[in-house]
Amino acid sequence: MRAAVFDRFGPPDVLHVVHIPDPQPGPGEVRVRVLAAGVQPFDVAVRQGEMPWAEVAFPQTIGQEYAGVIDALGEGVQDLAVGDPVLGSTMLNGNAELVVVAAATVVRKPPALDFPTAAALVAAAQTASGALLELGVGEGDTLLVHAAAGSVGTVATQLARHAGATVIGSASPQNHDRVRRQGAAPVPYGPGLVGAVRALGLQPTVALDGAGAEAIAQSVELGIPLDRIGTIVDDQAAASHGTRVVRAGRDPKRLAHVAELAARGVVRMPVHAFALAEVVEAHRAVESRHSHGKVVLITQP
Incomplete structure (x- = not known):
């Protein structure tokens, strides 16, 4: 699979897209084929080396937000199925074509919500x-x-x-x-x-x-x-x-509630989309703080 990585702390140019082995889901996990992935200020701070508590091991993947379709199930997962459209949070591996996450953290994507908007909503x-x-x-x-x-x-x-x-x-x-x-x-x-x-x-x-x-x-x-x-x-x-x-942390139930409101048009999130290959430009947009809309990476053609 393709994934955005960085080999040292620094400006956006330290990021590049490489091919790495496909991750495999373990017990209680699912693998998601990512269609859109969010980029947020936290990612910028990690890449700059300003989050010393974040565990970084070079070459380091990056990204916290994803939306896509489940393509593999780990042992014991019963309430989700291959083909389910989902969104959710991850840790330093979301800007990639595949991501493995705990099944308990996954949120079902409402049909009326497109994948870029779903990814854009996760952290916010x-x-x-x-x-x-x-x-x-x-x-x-x-x-x-x-x-x-x-x-x-x-x-x-x-x-x-x-x-x-x-x-x-x-x-x-x-x-x-x-x-x-x-x-x-x-x-x-x-x-x-x-x-x-x-x-x-x-x-x-x-x-x-x-x-x-x-x-x-x-x-x-x-x-x-x-x-x-x-x-x-x-x-x-x-x-x-x-x-x-006020940092209440991640909560799939709260995310699911806001996703449903977005599907109904109660909450709207403008999106500024980049291709995965444009991850450097995406980080520059977030770093500038002048992007018009939430920055997301489109990870599949």
Whole structure:
């Protein structure tokens, strides 16, 4: 099979696509023929050597998100079948034509959801839904989403709206129309954010930070209770201000719920697709933080 690998830490150019042996499923596992695979900031950080806790052994495969079709079953797997379309999380091996995962982690793909969008949702759906759950976002809340045009912010905005909350979303001016389409009132990120939020006449009751930098300090300045300010990116600022880090972890049930909402059109995720052979360009797009849509690799012709 073909897989994206890197032989040393560094810029996107350290990545290349090679042929490696096909993985075989063990007991309780399935093998998925990957049709689309997500690329996320975590992958960039691992490739750069900024995730020292991640176990890396060169040549190292990469990737956390996949969507595809089961093509082999390990011993003891009974609730899934060859040919089932699925999506899910993996660890440092998803940007490949085949991936072996525990059957218990697999989520069935709704028929109405295409494979690139399914792959694009995997991490963002679990991160956003878990964060909103931990922060208790619901009807009557006004949620401030820092980085509302990012993949997590995109899902969080739509899930919060679906739950009955009003949403304010920070983004660069060129993304304000997109934030509006997601159902949020856009404000520019940066030094003018606090004034822009106040000018809306809305008082945020909860905040989710996907941007870092001054976002937590701005949320505090806006009078949001400290226990309802959560970050997924800036642990240091959270510790400094006494706010929360909200990382609920992977949960196939939450992923399945968001996938069903996406299949119904309640949650939409724009996709920026690259071929597997273009993994270097895909990483550059994620690293730039200016990609229009979630970056995914199309792994089959």
